[in-house]
Amino acid sequence: MTEWAKAGALKPLDDVLDVATYKADTAPALVQLGTVDGKISGVFIKAAVKGLIWYNPANFKGEAPATWDALEATSPAPAKNLWCIGLESGAASGWPGTDWIEDFVLRQSGPDVYDAWVAGTQKWTSPEIKSAFEAFGKVVGQAYGGSNAVLTTNFGDGGNQLFTNPPGCLLHHQASFITDFFKKQGGAKDGQFDFFRMPDINPSFAGATTGAGDLFGMFNDTPQARALMAYLVTADAQKIWVERGGALSANTKVTDYPDAVSKRSADILANAGVFRFDASDLMPTAMNDAFWKAILDYVNDPNKLDSILSNLDTVQASAYGG
Amino acid sequence: MDSRLITALIVVIGVPGVLLGYIVLSERLLAFAPDRMRGRLRPWVWLAPAIAFLGVFLVYPTLNTIVLSFFDKFSKKFVGFDNYVYFLTTNDTLTALRNNAIWLVLLTFFAVGGGMIIAILVDRVRYESIAKSIIFVPLAISFVGAGVIWKFMFDYRPPGQPQTGTLNGIVTTTGADPVPWLINAPMNTIALIIVAAWIWTGFCMVILSGALKGISAELLEAARVDGANELQVFRGITFPLLLPTIAVVATTMIITSLKAFDIVYVMTNGAYDTEVIANRMIKELFTYGQPGRASATAVLLLLLIIPVMAINIRRFRAQEAIR
Amino acid sequence: MSFTPQPPPLVGLPAQNVRSGPLRLAAGRRGPRWSRLALHAILAILMLIWLLPTLGMLVNSFRPAADVSRTGWWTALSPTAQFTVENYAHVLAQNGLGQAFINSLFITIPATIIPIAVASFAAYAFSWMTFPGRDVLFIIVVGLLVIPLQTTFVPILRLFKDLGIAGQFLTVWLAHTGYGLPFAIFLLRNYMGGLPREVFESAAIDGASPATAFFRLALPMSVPAIAALVIFQFLFIWNDFLVAFVYLGASSPQNLPLTVLVANLSNSLGGEWQYLMAAAFITMALPLIVFFGLQRYFVRGITGGAVKG
Numbered sequence: 001m002t003e004w005a006k007a008g009a010l011k012p013l014d015d016v017l018d019v020a021t022y023k024a025d026t027a028p029a030l031v032q033l034g035t036v037d038g039k040i041s042g043v044f045i046k047a048a049v050k051g052l053i054w055y056n057p058a059n060f061k062g063e064a065p066a067t068w069d070a071l072e073a074t075s076p077a078p079a080k081n082l083w084c085i086g087l088e089s090g091a092a093s094g095w096p097g098t099d100w101i102e103d104f105v106l107r108q109s110g111p112d113v114y115d116a117w118v119a120g121t122q123k124w125t126s127p128e129i130k131s132a133f134e135a136f137g138k139v140v141g142q143a144y145g146g147s148n149a150v151l152t153t154n155f156g157d158g159g160n161q162l163f164t165n166p167p168g169c170l171l172h173h174q175a176s177f178i179t180d181f182f183k184k185q186g187g188a189k190d191g192q193f194d195f196f197r198m199p200d201i202n203p204s205f206a207g208a209t210t211g212a213g214d215l216f217g218m219f220n221d222t223p224q225a226r227a228l229m230a231y232l233v234t235a236d237a238q239k240i241w242v243e244r245g246g247a248l249s250a251n252t253k254v255t256d257y258p259d260a261v262s263k264r265s266a267d268i269l270a271n272a273g274v275f276r277f278d279a280s281d282l283m284p285t286a287m288n289d290a291f292w293k294a295i296l297d298y299v300n301d302p303n304k305l306d307s308i309l310s311n312l313d314t315v316q317a318s319a320y321g322g
Numbered sequence: 323m324d325s326r327l328i329t330a331l332i333v334v335i336g337v338p339g340v341l342l343g344y345i346v347l348s349e350r351l352l353a354f355a356p357d358r359m360r361g362r363l364r365p366w367v368w369l370a371p372a373i374a375f376l377g378v379f380l381v382y383p384t385l386n387t388i389v390l391s392f393f394d395k396f397s398k399k400f401v402g403f404d405n406y407v408y409f410l411t412t413n414d415t416l417t418a419l420r421n422n423a424i425w426l427v428l429l430t431f432f433a434v435g436g437g438m439i440i441a442i443l444v445d446r447v448r449y450e451s452i453a454k455s456i457i458f459v460p461l462a463i464s465f466v467g468a469g470v471i472w473k474f475m476f477d478y479r480p481p482g483q484p485q486t487g488t489l490n491g492i493v494t495t496t497g498a499d500p501v502p503w504l505i506n507a508p509m510n511t512i513a514l515i516i517v518a519a520w521i522w523t524g525f526c527m528v529i530l531s532g533a534l535k536g537i538s539a540e541l542l543e544a545a546r547v548d549g550a551n552e553l554q555v556f557r558g559i560t561f562p563l564l565l566p567t568i569a570v571v572a573t574t575m576i577i578t579s580l581k582a583f584d585i586v587y588v589m590t591n592g593a594y595d596t597e598v599i600a601n602r603m604i605k606e607l608f609t610y611g612q613p614g615r616a617s618a619t620a621v622l623l624l625l626l627i628i629p630v631m632a633i634n635i636r637r638f639r640a641q642e643a644i645r
Numbered sequence: 646m647s648f649t650p651q652p653p654p655l656v657g658l659p660a661q662n663v664r665s666g667p668l669r670l671a672a673g674r675r676g677p678r679w680s681r682l683a684l685h686a687i688l689a690i691l692m693l694i695w696l697l698p699t700l701g702m703l704v705n706s707f708r709p710a711a712d713v714s715r716t717g718w719w720t721a722l723s724p725t726a727q728f729t730v731e732n733y734a735h736v737l738a739q740n741g742l743g744q745a746f747i748n749s750l751f752i753t754i755p756a757t758i759i760p761i762a763v764a765s766f767a768a769y770a771f772s773w774m775t776f777p778g779r780d781v782l783f784i785i786v787v788g789l790l791v792i793p794l795q796t797t798f799v800p801i802l803r804l805f806k807d808l809g810i811a812g813q814f815l816t817v818w819l820a821h822t823g824y825g826l827p828f829a830i831f832l833l834r835n836y837m838g839g840l841p842r843e844v845f846e847s848a849a850i851d852g853a854s855p856a857t858a859f860f861r862l863a864l865p866m867s868v869p870a871i872a873a874l875v876i877f878q879f880l881f882i883w884n885d886f887l888v889a890f891v892y893l894g895a896s897s898p899q900n901l902p903l904t905v906l907v908a909n910l911s912n913s914l915g916g917e918w919q920y921l922m923a924a925a926f927i928t929m930a931l932p933l934i935v936f937f938g939l940q941r942y943f944v945r946g947i948t949g950g951a952v953k954g
Contacts, residue, residue: 090912091591145480148502152478286610296593337755341762349856365776372767379823380789383797456692462936463929464884466904470925471702484716491717584886603795613799620795631791
């Protein structure tokens with residue numbers, strides 16, 4: 001989008017929208033993401049947040065930890081392990097791990113490093129990315145069943161151990177779609193699962209959140225397009241998506257979510273200091289594929305981290321550019 | 323819905339019509355040709371469709387691929403042997419090469435050896451045809467289907483949980499820990515080869531069984547009457563007589579191992595060091611968008627197969643000479 | 646109709662004369678009792694090993710989701726186990742398997758007919774017409790048998806794109822025809838070439854044109870070989886993943902056959918194994934019917950294909 005906006009293909013929306021109302025009503029992180037060179041170029045219609053940490057209220061009691069360190073220090077009791085992870089997904093195996101790394105990069109090193117990483121200018125061997133992998137490695141070290149279970153468990157079965165008796169783990173990191181799998185695969189009932197936002201790591205990037213969203217821009221400046229854009233950002237328009245379930249509105253005035261998960265995800269979105277798209281989705285296919293595989297190789301043998309990362313640098317060098 | 327109906331009509335009426343029409347029409351046209359020309363032209367009329375298809379879909383693309391393998395990813399700039407150097411210096415592709423070697427040795431060994439043992443054993447029982455059908459049936463199943471079937475054979479659950487995979491179900495009843503069959507190299511490559519052997523053993527068995535029945539019963543009987551035991555009969559008579567057929571099925575299995583793709587793609591997609599050349603080629607082409615490297619990979623695959631092809635043609639000519 | 650046709654005299658394989666029944670049985674009945682028992686035991690184990698994987702999947706495809714992900718299929722052998730057809734209903738309705746089944750037929754039928762027809766023309770010319778370069782040309786065809794399909798993908802993908810037909814059924818029909826021809830020509834040429842010469846000579850004397858001789862004599866007499874080839878090619882294409890994946894996979898999701906759809910499902914279903922297995926079994930149903938119905942011809946096709954890579 002940034003490229004289109006800079007090339008002038010996307011028309012600025014500052015005189016199309018009622019900017020004051022738009023900024024007041026829209027989650028600030030999303031306003032920022034749709035702004036190029038100080039001009040509003042794209043608006044969000046709907047969004048989803050990732051980096052949610054799921055738990056079974058019967059096992060995990062008390063407040064959501066405020067910091068990552070506090071979370072890591074949480075005792076897994078009554079479960080054996082703190083985390084459950086499932087990376088298997090056929091030919092796409094490894095992708096749940098990329099979400100972990102993305103959350104770590106954004107929370108540890110902030111949006112600038114994150115953007116450079118997505119754009120292919122941040123080396124994988126740089127300390128910022130390496131420390132995200134190492135943080136993930138620590139999580140895997142506390143995962144149910146060890147690396148073999150992490151690698152062979154399907155992402156859909158990943159959270160099943162939250163609901164067993166005794167529970168295999170206390171926490172599971174995944175986007176909101178996972179609740180369907182909790183019910184179907186894990187045999188969980190409504191009320192047996194809840195979530196909190198993955199805590200901040202570096203306080204200077206408080207509220208940083210990853211997710212997905214649909215961005216709308218205007219290529220042709222016609223009266224119809226202007227009317228449509230102005231309508232799309234209103235609470236009335238965005239309610240339509242929300243009522244169908246599974247989507248979050250960019251407009252903070254929309255509050256009548258059909259379920260508690262959506263409602264609380266919307267709060268996270270509204271309060272997000274920084275919002276970034278899923279990095280691996282934005283990378284070139286070759287980079288994305290190598291990223292998935294790197295996750296598997298790293299979990300399989302953490303000692304190989306340096307060679308795995310330098311291999312990713314090699315892929316980065318040829319995957320971008322043209 | 324309409325377009326599906328049209329497709330169905332093309333499938334059922336159009337295709338056979340065109341094929342039949344071609345011969346009828348060209349024979350009509352030949353009738354106008356002068357007598358001497360007609361005899362010379364006719365073979366080419368009958369061969370033309372085949373030559374056209376072979377030329378367009380096998381000969382031309384193979385030559386073109388060889389050319390493309392010397393160009394960059396836009397097929398614009400000549401890069402010499404760069405794509406080959408890349409293949410021969412990259413860890414992932416070298417792993418693929420090594421794995422194909424493992425495939426070649428083990429699949430040929432498992433499928434031909436297993437096929438021969440089963441062919442010999444079933445020859446001695448009355449339920450031979452049922453036993454053969456059972457061993458043979460995986461060949462009628464797609465590799466994708468086989469991949470799904472075996473994913474559940476190799477399934478892994480952490481120790482202490484009820485196992486859902488058949489193999490780990492058996493392993494854990496003996497008190498041992500479950501094994502992550504598809505994760506640890508080189509066991510995972512062997513696991514994939516076992517799936518291929520499950521499919522191909524039936525093929526080898528059927529052909530070897532046919533050859534076995536060609537061995538004169540009187541000869542075997544005479545040897546036994548002379549006091550030879552079964553092992554001696556096998557070593558002295560059966561095996562030498564089966565040798566030409568074994569060579570044929572082994573050749574087929576070698577080519578099959580070199581081309582191994584579907585099982586790897588479905589079960590691991592090359593993760594955990596299970597990559598093979600054919601899967602790598604598809605990845606270079608579609609995932610990495612590198613037609614130059616993909617072409618070089620395909621050419622290397624072809625180079626590995628050519629010696630086998632040469633043997634095949636030699637055998638064919640020798641047989642033709644006897645005819 | 647010729648009953649119990651003899652196997653075709655195929656090149657590349659030693660002659661196969663079936664031994665007479667009684668003698669074979671006599672040979673098989675030898676040996677002490679314990680070794681007979683050991684023989685039956687070994688064969689029983691082998692048959693079990695070969696059946697077990699498919700059996701396990703079949704059982705699992707009829708089990709409820711929660712059971713599949715938590716217990717092994719063998720636990721369903723207990724009398725209290727529950728079974729359901731919901732998995733099949735789900736994949737047919739939700740995952741587009743019905744459409745994919747029709748696509749598979751649309752792909753398989755022409756891709757079986759075209760190469761066999763084209764090959765029978767060529768085989769006829771190779772067998773009963775003389776022309777310069779005949780043997781060299783036939784050897785080239787045999788050589789093409791082992792070309793790996795990978796070698797052809799890049800140029801043909803570009804060709805289809807330039808012709809503007811990328812992603813259509815036509816692409817796989819044409820490609821499968823090209824890929825299937827060497828084997829089909831090879832098999833049919835060997836069979837047709839083995840037909841009695843006198844038949845064709847007397848037909849020519851009676852004034853029959855080569856086309857008449859082809860349709861009235863060569864084709865009907867080659868039915869056993871053609872039947873074998875039809876079954877072989879049908880199964881090969883129905884089960885094909887690679888060609889459909891390469892030519893249809895990226896560009897036209899609505900035209901995908903069963904194999905590609907099931908492979909895609911195995912990446913995206915997220916552990917909903919029960920659906921994946923039901924889907925896999927649907928792809929296997931037709932080949933299994935063809936196989937058990939026409940096993941005799943199938944085996945002949947394979948035996949003839951021993952030289953194929």
